[in-house]
Amino acid sequence: MFNIVAREELNPTVTKLVVDAPFIAKKAKAGQFVIIRSHELGERMPLTIADYDREAGTVTIIFQIVGKSTKILNGLNVGDEILDFVGPLGVPSHIEGLKRVCVIGGGVGCAIAYPTAKALHDNGAEVTVISGFRNKDLVILEDEFKAVSKNMYMMSDDGSAGEKGLVTNKLEELLLAGETFDEVIAIGPLIMMKFVCAVTKKYDVKTVVSMNPIMIDGTGMCGCCRLTVGGEMKFACVDGPDFDGHLVDFDEAISRSRQYMKFEAQARDEDCN
Ligand code: FES
DSSP: EEEEEEEEEEEETEEEEEEOOOHHHHHHOTTTTOOOOOOOSSOOOEEEEEEEEETEEEEEEEEESSSHHHHHTTOOTTTEEEEEEEEEOOOOOTTTTTTTTEEEEEEHHHHHHHHHHHHHHHTEEEEEEEEESSSSSGGOHHHHHHHHHEEEEESSSSSSSSSOHHHHHHHHHHTTTTTOOSSSEEEEEEHHHHHHHHHHHHHTTTTTEOOOOOOSSSSSSSSSTTTETTEEEEEHHHHEEEEETTTHHHHHHHHHHHHTTHHHHHHSOOOOO
């Protein structure tokens, strides 16, 4: 059992939990994830490690309330326990040798983008962050990103936070103005990552995306997390979650991600007490 030692609501639909998990904290690296099950009959959920503290032995996860399982998880408080908390899983983000990087986070994807931005910063890279939200009420991790970036731009759909517009508008503005990056790292909704890749392809900038498909075992056995990358089948849990964005078949990934949306919404709206 894994004890929850801190809990914070970052916005009305996004919650941060700090969990006592010393063995995972010891080995965790940016870009990796855990699979959790909050109770015996609970669904297995992959959640990216948003932060870790090796000394305190804690791992931080940040999640959005999407379906029944995340609703149940959101109901847990400090002192409550999570039944299974398995990891670290997946290949850590590649950060070595990168000097100038643009990290783009969309919505709750910022929770995944932050540890990567922090790891790059700690490794001496000059980090530009572009974060995007629907509106000011959904903004998360603003101070955290500022602390690890040289330049930080925030975009919102309605202009209530930062500038009005999409992350791709800001990215293209920077590239048009002659900004250069060794790599762009984009993490957020599939549609956002698809269009970030369309922009960077035009400017020939290497782009890495973090894919977060449905997962069951997280060890390459079930095939549930399969994606097509460069015409080959890859498993996000063991080959990723980071992939070359210019090679990912986003249309296929988007169509697969929509398969269970109706069931997720139904389950979330049921009384799950
Ligand atoms: Fe089963 Fe990746 S989650 S193969």
